[in-house]
Structure formats: C-alpha cells, structure tokens
Amino acid sequence: MLFKIIGVIIVISSSSYIGFLIADYYRDRPKQLKSLQMSLQMLETEILYLSTPLPEALKTISEKCDKKINLLFKMTADILDKQQGYTAGECWEKAVNKYYKNSALNTSDKKILLSLGHYLGETDKENQLKKIKFTLSELKKQEEEAEEIRRKNEKIWRYIGVLTGISIVLIIF
Amino acid sequence: MKIIKDEHNSKVSSSQRYQIYELFDTEIFPFLSLNIRNILKFVKTDILEILEEIRLRANRPLIIAGNQFDYFVEPNGKVTSIPDKGYIVTKEDIQKTLTLISASSLYALEEEMRSGYITIKGGHRVGFTGKAVLEQGSIKTIKDITSLNIRISREVIGAANKVIKHIIDPITGRVFNTLIVSPPNCGKTTMLRDIIRQLSNGIPSKGFKGVNIGVVDERSELAGIYNGICKNNLGIRTDILDSCPKGEGIIILLRSMAPNVIATDEIGKNDDALAIEEAINAGVSIITTVHGSNIKDIQERPVIRNILAKKFFEVIIFLSRNNGPGTIEQVINGKNLNILR
Numbered sequence: 001m002l003f004k005i006i007g008v009i010i011v012i013s014s015s016s017y018i019g020f021l022i023a024d025y026y027r028d029r030p031k032q033l034k035s036l037q038m039s040l041q042m043l044e045t046e047i048l049y050l051s052t053p054l055p056e057a058l059k060t061i062s063e064k065c066d067k068k069i070n071l072l073f074k075m076t077a078d079i080l081d082k083q084q085g086y087t088a089g090e091c092w093e094k095a096v097n098k099y100y101k102n103s104a105l106n107t108s109d110k111k112i113l114l115s116l117g118h119y120l121g122e123t124d125k126e127n128q129l130k131k132i133k134f135t136l137s138e139l140k141k142q143e144e145e146a147e148e149i150r151r152k153n154e155k156i157w158r159y160i161g162v163l164t165g166i167s168i169v170l171i172i173f
Numbered sequence: 174m175k176i177i178k179d180e181h182n183s184k185v186s187s188s189q190r191y192q193i194y195e196l197f198d199t200e201i202f203p204f205l206s207l208n209i210r211n212i213l214k215f216v217k218t219d220i221l222e223i224l225e226e227i228r229l230r231a232n233r234p235l236i237i238a239g240n241q242f243d244y245f246v247e248p249n250g251k252v253t254s255i256p257d258k259g260y261i262v263t264k265e266d267i268q269k270t271l272t273l274i275s276a277s278s279l280y281a282l283e284e285e286m287r288s289g290y291i292t293i294k295g296g297h298r299v300g301f302t303g304k305a306v307l308e309q310g311s312i313k314t315i316k317d318i319t320s321l322n323i324r325i326s327r328e329v330i331g332a333a334n335k336v337i338k339h340i341i342d343p344i345t346g347r348v349f350n351t352l353i354v355s356p357p358n359c360g361k362t363t364m365l366r367d368i369i370r371q372l373s374n375g376i377p378s379k380g381f382k383g384v385n386i387g388v389v390d391e392r393s394e395l396a397g398i399y400n401g402i403c404k405n406n407l408g409i410r411t412d413i414l415d416s417c418p419k420g421e422g423i424i425i426l427l428r429s430m431a432p433n434v435i436a437t438d439e440i441g442k443n444d445d446a447l448a449i450e451e452a453i454n455a456g457v458s459i460i461t462t463v464h465g466s467n468i469k470d471i472q473e474r475p476v477i478r479n480i481l482a483k484k485f486f487e488v489i490i491f492l493s494r495n496n497g498p499g500t501i502e503q504v505i506n507g508k509n510l511n512i513l514r
Contacts (some may be wrong), residue, residue: 053278080277083203085210088277121277122268122473124314129282 001086001139011172012165013125019161022150026150028104033143035066036113037136039073044132047125054088054121072099092117112138190218197221200295201325206269209235212260225358225498229267230322234259240497264319271318274299279513280448280479286314291481296326296397324358326394328405332360333367333497339488339504339513340368340460341381348384348434348458350485352507355492360499361462362438364492366395368403368460369436373408386415387432389422417430420444421441424450436460446476453485468510469493 039061046057062073075095096113120133228236234245234256244252245259251341281448285291288299303318324374340351355361367459390396397404398415411428440461465471473479486507493502504514
C-alpha cells in the first residue's frame, strides 16, 4: 500500500511539474518583454539626459535591470570592452543571438531586438531616441500579445498537468 | 622621398621598437576598422616611429604621413609611392572607424561633431570632413563623413630647451607673456607642452624655481586626459582644466587656482582675447599659441591684431618645419619687435 501511495505521489507531482514548466514559459515571456522595455527606457534616459557613452551606459543598465535579461546588456558591454573592432551594433547582435537561446522570447521578439542593433550608437541623439522609442512601441505590442496568450494558456497548462497526473493514476489503479 | 628604413635601422633599439608598437597597439589600432588595422599592423616599426598622420579618404588610397613624406600603404602593409598600389579605403572603413573612435556613442559627441574633430585616448586628434548639417545658419552636426585624419600626438621631452631662456626674465625670474606662432603641424602643441612642463617643474640649471601653472585644455590635447587620467607629463605644479572653453576657463583658473602662469592652446575667438586681457591685467603671465607663419599673417586676424596692438605679448616665437617639426624660425620681442634670436 505504501508503495502505491508513493507511486501515486510521484506520478501526479511529475506530471504537474511538466504542466507548470510549460505554464512558466507563457508567464515568463510577457515578464521579460516588460523588463526589456524598462531597460531600454533606462538607455533612453542615459542617452538623452546624461549623454553617457554606450559602453558605460550598457554596464550601468546591466547592473540595474532585471536579472533575467541583464546578460544581454552585460554581454554587449563585455564584447565592446575588448576592442576587437566590433561596432556596438555588431556586439548587440552577437549578444541578442546568445541571449535568445536561454530566454522565453520568440523569433519575432528577437527580430525587433536585432533591428535596434543596426542603429545603436551610429547616429545623433535625436535619431537614437526615435529608434529606441520605435523599438519600445514594438515591444509593447509584443508584450500585449504575449499577455493575451499567457492568460489563455498559463492556467490551462497547470490544470492539464495536475489532471493528467490524476487520470494516469485512475487508469493504472 | 627619403628612405627611412636605412636611416633608422641602427637607431631604434628593440625595447624602443616594442614601446612604439605598444603605443600604436593600445592607442591607435583599437580605433581603426578591422581592415585598416590589419594592414597597418604590418607596417614596419621604423615607419611607425616617425608617423604623424594616418589619412583615410573614401575611395582613395590609404596614406600615412610624417615629416616631409607621405606613403600609400599596400594591402599587405608595405609602403609605396605609387598611388595605384595602395589599399583603397571604403566608405564602410570610414564609418566603422568613426563608430569605434566614438565608442559607438556618436550621440555623446555633439559638440565634437560640430567642431570637426574628436580627441581620443592619449590626446591624439581625429579630424573629419563630410556634409555639414545646418540649423538656423550654424553647423548642427557633420554627417556622411568622407575623410578622416588621425594625428598622432607625441610628447617630446626637451622640445622647448632652445626657447625656454627667452621666456623667463633673467633678473626677476618672471615668466613673460608668450605667443607661439606656427602653421598647423609644426610642433606648436608639443612645444607648449614642454614649456609648461619645464616651467612647472622648475629648471635647476638656470636657477628657476617652478611656478604654479593653470592649463585650459579645451581639446584635451595638451594633457591628453581621458577618463580622468592624465597621459602627458605637464609638471608637478600644474592644474589642468580639461575640455573647457578657453575664455571661461581662463577666468575660472584666475579666480580659483591663483596661478602664476596660464597656458592654453590656439586662441582665436573674441572671448579668448578678453579673458587674456583680464588675466594679464591681473598680473598673471599668459602662454598661448596661434596659427600663422609670420607677424604679417597674424596681424591680418582682427582678434590677434587687437591683442598685438596692445603689446601684451612680450615674446613671440615663430615655428616652422624647415628642419623637421618644431624648428625655431625666430624669437622676437613683442614690445619693440626686436629679433632676439
């Protein structure tokens, strides 16, 4: 009997765990999109009010921003620091590609981030701000979309996880 | 065109060679686009040693130049005097170099983009030309950059040895108000830098004790300050006001640091002249420089003419590059225009 109870617990908890993992993915994407927007707003401030050079600005942001996304800024700053002849845009591109692999973002989010890179640091203040504003608005749209998907899917996947576990138990025993 | 290799081979020791290479590797190469960097890395150290300029022009061959010579650089790093063999600089090379020079932060360099030059780490100056964008009649920025000129700044200890005795009053030990006149690229800044260093440290052999010197370094060229670290040795009694407009800077120093001497580079604006007058009337000696090649040249310029008419400058030094940069053509007494040397 004891073995049966342990078995039941293992089956239900592992299938719930899988459900929660999938639900987490839906929860993380809007979250990360939101923190990306916040960090880009920081970049905007650094450029507009402080005229901080990009390498320093990126470092400051990587220290202040959400841990889930600080890798993106830290990596860009690190590659820039090495002075191997890459422009900020190229460093950003490399960092986005690396960061994307471990993030909850999808390909269209990635495309938006990459397109920011083409302009990063290469134009005057006005155009930098325009580009950042545009990226922010695009990310906002993505966030709203992701939020919608999260609302539809997050709870469902949790239920599916738990219920699948229970139904497996019922079928077996 | 003289051949440098034979002339210098015996003079440059291996440790000097290393120093020269390191200078370029840390202060110049990181700011060049990869293509250009990989070409210049293979240029012989003997040539790098006497290099003064690297010129990048879109769709034109890469040129490196020094005192009375200029070479085209082949894609393998060899130098040549045949233009067709030289590496052709592309528009991307220039754009990338500019991005690297600005640390990908062109937006932070608005003032520099207006004035046509950026000073990089080490006090080297990068000048550029392109299309000027106007806003209400004055230049807002320069875009579509087509030419870059990287001028390598070197500190030459002892550059002022020959003129220093004319600058100091032999009886009272006061420093004379001094104007250094020279065409571009004749070692004006190098000379001023060494004068500052010597006056600041004092010259024991002449019995001259050092004096407090305030330096207004508008273009960060004299001290070569970058991120708060001073690269050039300007002496032990020197206070440096970095990146400050000269007119305002002189007044600030006058009020705050009680200097005996104020030194600044390349005067020309009305504000500068007013501030200089103010300083001289306050009993502070001024040492400064101006572009020009003889007394007639500088008298043509209204601002300088006014200052000269008031006979503020007691010593005027003329430089040329007849015997290499920093050649002293003439030293005259500014009061009665007698030739001192």
